[in-house]
Amino acid sequence: MNAPLIGARVARKEDYRFLTGAGQYTDDVNLPHQTYAAFVRSPHAHAKLKRIQTSKAKQHPGVLAIFTGEDMQVGSLPCGWLITDVHGQPMKEPPHPPLAQGKVRHVGDQVAVVIAETLSAARDAAELVEVEYEVLPAVIDMAKATAAGAPAIHDAAPDNTCYVWALGDQSACDEAFKKAAHVTRLNLVNNRLIPNAIEPRAVNGSYSRGDDSYTLYVSSQNPHVERLLMTAFVLGLPEHKVRVVAPDVGGGFGSKIYLYAEDVVVTWASKQIGGRPVKWTGDRSESFLSDAHGRDHITQAELALDKDGKFLALRVHTTANMGAYLSTFASCIPTILYATLLAGQYATPAIYCEVKAVFTNTAPVDAYRGAGRPEAAYVVERIVETAARELKIDPAELRRRNFVRNFPYQTPVALTYDTGDFQATLDGAIQLSDVAGFAQRRKASEAAGKLRGLGYAAYIEACGLAPSNIAGALGARAGLFEAGEVRVHPTGSVTVFTGSHSHGQGHETTFAQVVADRLGMPIENVDIVHGDTSKVVFGMGTYGSRSLSVGGTAIVKALDKIIAKGKKIAAHLMEAAEADIDYDSGVFKVSGTDKQKTFGEVAFAAYVPHNYPLDKLEPGLNENAFYDPTNFTYPSGTYICEVEVDPDTGTVRVDRFTAVDDFGKIVNPMIVEGQVHGGVTQGIGQALLEGCHYDTETGQLITGSFMDYAMPRAEDVPSYALATRETPCTHNPLGVKGCGEAGAIGAPAALMNAITDALSIYGIQDLPMPASPQTVWKAIRAAQQKAA
Amino acid sequence: MTINVSMQVNGKAASVNVEERTLLVTVLREELRLTGTHVGCDTAQCGACTVHMNGKAVKSCSMLAMQAEGAQILTIEGVAHADGSLHPMQAAFKEHHGLQCGFCTPGMVMNAIDLVQGRPNITEEEIRHGLEGNLCRCTGYHNIVKSIAAGAKAMASAK
Numbered sequence: 001m002n003a004p005l006i007g008a009r010v011a012r013k014e015d016y017r018f019l020t021g022a023g024q025y026t027d028d029v030n031l032p033h034q035t036y037a038a039f040v041r042s043p044h045a046h047a048k049l050k051r052i053q054t055s056k057a058k059q060h061p062g063v064l065a066i067f068t069g070e071d072m073q074v075g076s077l078p079c080g081w082l083i084t085d086v087h088g089q090p091m092k093e094p095p096h097p098p099l100a101q102g103k104v105r106h107v108g109d110q111v112a113v114v115i116a117e118t119l120s121a122a123r124d125a126a127e128l129v130e131v132e133y134e135v136l137p138a139v140i141d142m143a144k145a146t147a148a149g150a151p152a153i154h155d156a157a158p159d160n161t162c163y164v165w166a167l168g169d170q171s172a173c174d175e176a177f178k179k180a181a182h183v184t185r186l187n188l189v190n191n192r193l194i195p196n197a198i199e200p201r202a203v204n205g206s207y208s209r210g211d212d213s214y215t216l217y218v219s220s221q222n223p224h225v226e227r228l229l230m231t232a233f234v235l236g237l238p239e240h241k242v243r244v245v246a247p248d249v250g251g252g253f254g255s256k257i258y259l260y261a262e263d264v265v266v267t268w269a270s271k272q273i274g275g276r277p278v279k280w281t282g283d284r285s286e287s288f289l290s291d292a293h294g295r296d297h298i299t300q301a302e303l304a305l306d307k308d309g310k311f312l313a314l315r316v317h318t319t320a321n322m323g324a325y326l327s328t329f330a331s332c333i334p335t336i337l338y339a340t341l342l343a344g345q346y347a348t349p350a351i352y353c354e355v356k357a358v359f360t361n362t363a364p365v366d367a368y369r370g371a372g373r374p375e376a377a378y379v380v381e382r383i384v385e386t387a388a389r390e391l392k393i394d395p396a397e398l399r400r401r402n403f404v405r406n407f408p409y410q411t412p413v414a415l416t417y418d419t420g421d422f423q424a425t426l427d428g429a430i431q432l433s434d435v436a437g438f439a440q441r442r443k444a445s446e447a448a449g450k451l452r453g454l455g456y457a458a459y460i461e462a463c464g465l466a467p468s469n470i471a472g473a474l475g476a477r478a479g480l481f482e483a484g485e486v487r488v489h490p491t492g493s494v495t496v497f498t499g500s501h502s503h504g505q506g507h508e509t510t511f512a513q514v515v516a517d518r519l520g521m522p523i524e525n526v527d528i529v530h531g532d533t534s535k536v537v538f539g540m541g542t543y544g545s546r547s548l549s550v551g552g553t554a555i556v557k558a559l560d561k562i563i564a565k566g567k568k569i570a571a572h573l574m575e576a577a578e579a580d581i582d583y584d585s586g587v588f589k590v591s592g593t594d595k596q597k598t599f600g601e602v603a604f605a606a607y608v609p610h611n612y613p614l615d616k617l618e619p620g621l622n623e624n625a626f627y628d629p630t631n632f633t634y635p636s637g638t639y640i641c642e643v644e645v646d647p648d649t650g651t652v653r654v655d656r657f658t659a660v661d662d663f664g665k666i667v668n669p670m671i672v673e674g675q676v677h678g679g680v681t682q683g684i685g686q687a688l689l690e691g692c693h694y695d696t697e698t699g700q701l702i703t704g705s706f707m708d709y710a711m712p713r714a715e716d717v718p719s720y721a722l723a724t725r726e727t728p729c730t731h732n733p734l735g736v737k738g739c740g741e742a743g744a745i746g747a748p749a750a751l752m753n754a755i756t757d758a759l760s761i762y763g764i765q766d767l768p769m770p771a772s773p774q775t776v777w778k779a780i781r782a783a784q785q786k787a788a
Numbered sequence: 789m790t791i792n793v794s795m796q797v798n799g800k801a802a803s804v805n806v807e808e809r810t811l812l813v814t815v816l817r818e819e820l821r822l823t824g825t826h827v828g829c830d831t832a833q834c835g836a837c838t839v840h841m842n843g844k845a846v847k848s849c850s851m852l853a854m855q856a857e858g859a860q861i862l863t864i865e866g867v868a869h870a871d872g873s874l875h876p877m878q879a880a881f882k883e884h885h886g887l888q889c890g891f892c893t894p895g896m897v898m899n900a901i902d903l904v905q906g907r908p909n910i911t912e913e914e915i916r917h918g919l920e921g922n923l924c925r926c927t928g929y930h931n932i933v934k935s936i937a938a939g940a941k942a943m944a945s946a947k
Contacts, residue, residue: 011882011883011885012882012885014890015881015882015887015890016874016882017890018887018889018890018893018894019864019868019874019878019881019882019887019890019893019894019897020824020864020865020867020868020872020874020878021822021823021824021825021863021864021865021894022824022865023824023890023891024823025823025826025891027817027823027827028817028823030821120807120809196925197889197891197925198826198828198834198836198889198891198892198923198924198925198926199826199828199889199891200827200828248889248890249889250826250828250889250890250891250892251888251889251891251925251926253925283827283829283830284828284829284830284831284834285830503889504888504889504890504926505888506888670885671885673885673931674885674888674926674927674931677927677928677929677930677931678888678925678926678927678928679928680928681927681928681929681930682925682928705829705830705831705833706829706831706833706834706923707831707833711833711923711925712928712929713919713920713923713929714915714916714917714919714920714922714929714932714933715916715917715919715920717928717929717930719912719930719933720928720930743928
């Protein structure tokens, strides 16, 4: 028996190619006779298109074609989730054309595309396209977007409101507040972020006249979804005539889930120019302007408690920014993936949340690592910590008093937690972070003229999206299952095809561990294939920490079929009853005897079926499975952050960060730790550094480059202390919950709780994110002036 | 106007005719098809394009190809040993999970090799400071720092 692979720190199979420059990202793909696209983008946030003059640009050497919205009459980029508002009406869904039709609605909106022989010719000619705009007043602030008399961004939404939606029992909540011994109130802003995967979006589309088909290489997290949306909703092409390949993808974090205008335009344009491939690779400026942004909520939250510190009710009102157009999953982020998580880890009996989604003249906003759940965790964990301080109860103790302890637990906001042990992760974090030594460390900081604070965040998230029937009832316009295929070759090695997509998560290793472990074969004999609609039967892709719990389970289901068929073959070969065959460690055995056949012998028999039950069984050994989960998975954990603040400069240094997570069973702890490191760093980025800013009058993106938008760098973050506790997920065979987003969900609240703890001597209860030196310094000065 | 640029790339002579405004990274990626060197930004901030010029790490997106005339250029494709086995720094990144999506990785490795030259005991603080010109969005730097510390030791003992 080989050592089990599940649970082992297996070094990644994919690393060799990435470490030697042999990765193949979309911009590395060059096709014969390829042409290059450059987009003409709006410099205005809101304007009418009066006239587009392309004649000068068309004469530029090397230019093949220029297309505008007038040339490209196709369908609208669709939104995949229908939200029904408080009045039972569908959300407002204004058209989202791939090239602007008559009007531009944010800086960076696509106005025209230039196709040329070289990239420099395309870019030079794009500069020569003359566009006459009639500039309109822009709506940037969410508060102003819905004010009376605000300019309408879309005719279909004259009040710039996409929907007003609610979840929970409002009257039960209101009653509970009347009985409360204490109410904590907090106004919170969840700052707008720009995802900034280090690989900019890229696409290379080509049309083949020979068979009237298209091939699209694209930096995407979900190639099948890209194909489905593009063919069925925008271009009206037969789905089987389009192949979408998402090769190596340089990070996604949500921003590469969506069907983008550029993808559609180059695919369409390739046919217009006679079938030559059209390549577009965004530069970083275009990423800033046109990738879907994340977060951007304004929230008023109220928590009602009884005299013992038990939570009675939580009431939340949130305004969420959709940007100028509805991106692919924009509508479900501040609703289905947000309000449903407001119970957090607590048995709060009544919760009510109302969400108003508004249009503004900014880039579209959609899922970004965590997607709604970081915003929810921020509300819950900031208000719980604030309540603890107001009531002078230890924040860990207040949490303990309110933890959900019996599972399954039905929350008042639609979810059923299947399992968890919140006390275990809290206690683990308190121990690992040495909370006991905090007072001593605080003294040491104070002796050095610094302030020290400690903050908790006990998060829960819903992952493993999703039971399709539940999602459908909530407005999803797609299924959320996953597909897997296990192909056993005649010589016994295995290729596995998965609908999940890896863009850093290490599926080629993790999934291979699962397969090799279950089949009892060396991991070298297993390869994982993903990211190509011509190879993989179907896939919903990777987001929402769903790959292992949903995609991995589909593979396990296919493996079960392989083993079941293998038993039939082995039974025939060994002249035994199928019921007597056991499979273990790569060998089919007749139980109670020494008769056995190896997996390889059975595979060979399946493909060379000379001695084979052909009257009862098909030859070959290849199985498909689709898996649709019966519930979400619920990763949870406690994060504890310790910061040191320099009161003279406002600089915050993250001194210690401890994460104790419950991800259920873990297949590869090394990869899981890497996911937490990355997620926590993005969370620290949100809390300390990152913030998207538009000029509130003109709508110009002020933070439009890495020189203006502060990304977390190595010196901004510490090394992390991690541990896990394990309550296996009860409804998938691997017992896994997902780990990709946790860090980004839990970290911001832990950090802001730590900073406000450090600043509590000034009476500062809240600070906006990011807590930049300027923000902190100004808050301290304001508090000092108020006191003086 | 087109000009000729000649240099040694990964130990081989390379000569290309390109527009004067052509960046070194464009020559590497588009003319020489060395696509391991990546472009992640347009402001010399992310470091994905880092290569070695005459033994020092440089950002190939922020220099013109003609500035490399006559230079020795080393890209990620030239780092592993001739038999394909990994350079100690590459091996350290693999062992310590110092990469996820792989896009920033070539630049990280090229910068790391230069950073640790003659510093087998480089500290965490020094490594973090030395990475100020390289962005990674996946790893949170934790394992990159560990990889570089281990790679520094491995490089010193391999000598």
